Amino acid sequence: MPMRPEMIREMTDGGESCDLEERADGFDPIRRHMRAKLQMAALCATPQRLALCSLLFMASDRHVTAEMLSREASAMDLPLTTKEVKAGLQEFTGAGLLREVALYGATVWYDTNTGSHFHFYDEDAKLLFDMPEAIIPLFKLPDAQGFDVVAVDLIVRIRRNSNV
Ligand SMILES: [Zn+2]
Numbered sequence: 001m002p003m004r005p006e007m008i009r010e011m012t013d014g015g016e017s018c019d020l021e022e023r024a025d026g027f028d029p030i031r032r033h034m035r036a037k038l039q040m041a042a043l044c045a046t047p048q049r050l051a052l053c054s055l056l057f058m059a060s061d062r063h064v065t066a067e068m069l070s071r072e073a074s075a076m077d078l079p080l081t082t083k084e085v086k087a088g089l090q091e092f093t094g095a096g097l098l099r100e101v102a103l104y105g106a107t108v109w110y111d112t113n114t115g116s117h118f119h120f121y122d123e124d125a126k127l128l129f130d131m132p133e134a135i136i137p138l139f140k141l142p143d144a145q146g147f148d149v150v151a152v153d154l155i156v157r158i159r160r161n162s163n164v
Contacts, residue, residue: 035050051073055078064109067082120157121155123158128155
C-alpha cells in the first residue's frame with residue numbers, strides 16, 4: 001500500500017533540530033554512524049529514523065518485512081509505531097538505503113543490500129535470503145536485443161524436500 005504524504009510527514013516532523021540532536025551523540029560511534037548514513041541519504045536524523053537504522057543496519061545484510069521490524073521495535077522498547085516503521089521503510093527505499101523485493105502476495109520485503117543480487121525464498125519458513133554467489137554464474141541471461149538490462153530480479157522459491 002503506498003504511503004500517504006501525511007504519513008511520511010509524521011516521521012519527519014519531529015520538531016527537533018538535527019544540530020541539537022547531533023550534540024546528544026557524544027562519542028557514541030554507532031549513533032554517529034547511523035546519523036552519517038542518514039545524512040548521506042539527505043535525511044534528517046529524527047529519533048524514529050535513528051531507531052529504524054539501528055534495527056536495519058547494525059548487523060550484516062538483512063531481509064525484513066514491516067511486521068518483523070515492528071515486532072523487534074516493540075520487543076526492544078524502541079520509539080517506533082507500526083505506522084512509523086512502514087513509512088520509514090518506504091522513505092529509506094526512496095532514498096536508496098533499502099531495496100524493495102516484491103514476492104507474490106501482499107507482503108513486501110526490504111533488503112539492506114541494495115546491489116544487484118538474487119534470492120531464495122523458503123516458503124515453509126517464510127524467509128527471504130541471498131543466493132550464494134557461487135550459484136549465480138549458472139544463470140545465463142538472454143540478450144535483451146536493443147535494450148539495456150537495468151536490473152535482474154530473480155527469486156527462487158524453495159521448500160525443504162521430504163527426503164532430508
Ligand atoms: Zn538480498
